[in-house]
Amino acid sequence: MNQDLLLSLFGSLALITWKQVIMLFIGALLIYLAIAKKYEPTLLLPMGFGTLLVNLPLSSAIGPDGALTIFFQAGIKTEVFPLLIFIAIGAMIDFSTLFRNPLLLLFGAAAQFGIFFTISLASLIGFDLKEAASIGIIGAADGPTSIYVASKFAEHLLGPISVAAYSYMALVPIIQPPVIKALTTRKERLIRMQGKQDPVSRTTLILFPIIITLIAGIIAPSSIALIGFLMFGNLIRECGVLQKLSLFAQNELSSLVTILLGITISSTMTGEAFVNLNTLFIIGLGLVAFVMDTAGGVLFAKLLNVFLPERMKINPMVGAAGISAFPMSARVIHKIGQDEDKGNYLLMPAVSANVAGQIGSVIAGGLILTLVPYFL
Amino acid sequence: MVMDTLISSLKIMGLGMLGIFIFMLLFGVVIYALHKIFPGTTEEK
Numbered sequence: 001m002n003q004d005l006l007l008s009l010f011g012s013l014a015l016i017t018w019k020q021v022i023m024l025f026i027g028a029l030l031i032y033l034a035i036a037k038k039y040e041p042t043l044l045l046p047m048g049f050g051t052l053l054v055n056l057p058l059s060s061a062i063g064p065d066g067a068l069t070i071f072f073q074a075g076i077k078t079e080v081f082p083l084l085i086f087i088a089i090g091a092m093i094d095f096s097t098l099f100r101n102p103l104l105l106l107f108g109a110a111a112q113f114g115i116f117f118t119i120s121l122a123s124l125i126g127f128d129l130k131e132a133a134s135i136g137i138i139g140a141a142d143g144p145t146s147i148y149v150a151s152k153f154a155e156h157l158l159g160p161i162s163v164a165a166y167s168y169m170a171l172v173p174i175i176q177p178p179v180i181k182a183l184t185t186r187k188e189r190l191i192r193m194q195g196k197q198d199p200v201s202r203t204t205l206i207l208f209p210i211i212i213t214l215i216a217g218i219i220a221p222s223s224i225a226l227i228g229f230l231m232f233g234n235l236i237r238e239c240g241v242l243q244k245l246s247l248f249a250q251n252e253l254s255s256l257v258t259i260l261l262g263i264t265i266s267s268t269m270t271g272e273a274f275v276n277l278n279t280l281f282i283i284g285l286g287l288v289a290f291v292m293d294t295a296g297g298v299l300f301a302k303l304l305n306v307f308l309p310e311r312m313k314i315n316p317m318v319g320a321a322g323i324s325a326f327p328m329s330a331r332v333i334h335k336i337g338q339d340e341d342k343g344n345y346l347l348m349p350a351v352s353a354n355v356a357g358q359i360g361s362v363i364a365g366g367l368i369l370t371l372v373p374y375f376l
Numbered sequence: 377m378v379m380d381t382l383i384s385s386l387k388i389m390g391l392g393m394l395g396i397f398i399f400m401l402l403f404g405v406v407i408y409a410l411h412k413i414f415p416g417t418t419e420e421k
Contacts, residue, residue, distance in 0.1 A: 360400065
């Protein structure tokens, strides 16, 4: 009797596979990185815990009636969770820094190069076009955009893509400096840039998200949900009559949806789906994407400097801040600048480039959603 | 098969990078125009 009871209670242990054991370790590692190293804890912690939930044998968290599967169907398949996150991100972005130096918008384009380079590399390795596009978008350095595109094109790769995207975003201070130093001379790193402090009118800040949404919607209708929700969040911030909603979007909405997003994505992180060679390729390609983003931004700045007059020269390091990892990348650039010359304050231009990167990554996501179906 | 996918991805790279730059240039024009039409005041700063 006691033996039967023990078997019915702990019998599931006999069903555990080696892949599930590996995933339990990966789940524990994600929790460790989130807590001990503070690597994107808002997402990696729920993902890590969710990984434990879905890799226990006979887990009731997944399956037709499993809570995480239901969350996945309702929140990721319908794109509701990523879009809600975009409202939160939009409410956090201050575009006024960009208004003071619109030239830096171009770095938000140049530093997306890693996305497209990685799509080609992934195609070369043997991934199909939809999978390659989903992997390349890791280079957006923007978790929600990666999740949004991957959920449309390669749902089965959502787990490793999310892990790679968020891990590398947390590792920007380690990834970017060596690439920047390899591509710039000390003389270039010492270039000082003038920060502008022109006031920006409220009318401008209110009209900007509306006009951008209209332009994006007309040119690339597939990107409208992505850009529209981002700009809607920004309009809530700038309109001046919804302060409570703006703060709610920036704090509670962001936290709540991030928790749901993280733990829901983990439903794709089962041993069977995650422990394979593709995951290793995705992790490796994600790193390539971040490196090439950085290189794209720096090299484009160097190219611009060929044509710019001496007083308008751009510190090429600022180009590397054209990725979406805000404000981490801007801080990294400022710190490298300060290490070279204590009197060189690059924070303001770097923040402008970083904000441009936030727009650029979403535009890149929208363009990929528009372009890929034409080549299938 | 791989070559076809690679060629498609290279086309996507070209069109994608061109598209982002066009978008950013358009946004730059919008920013410049808005800034000119509705200049900020010191109070707003």
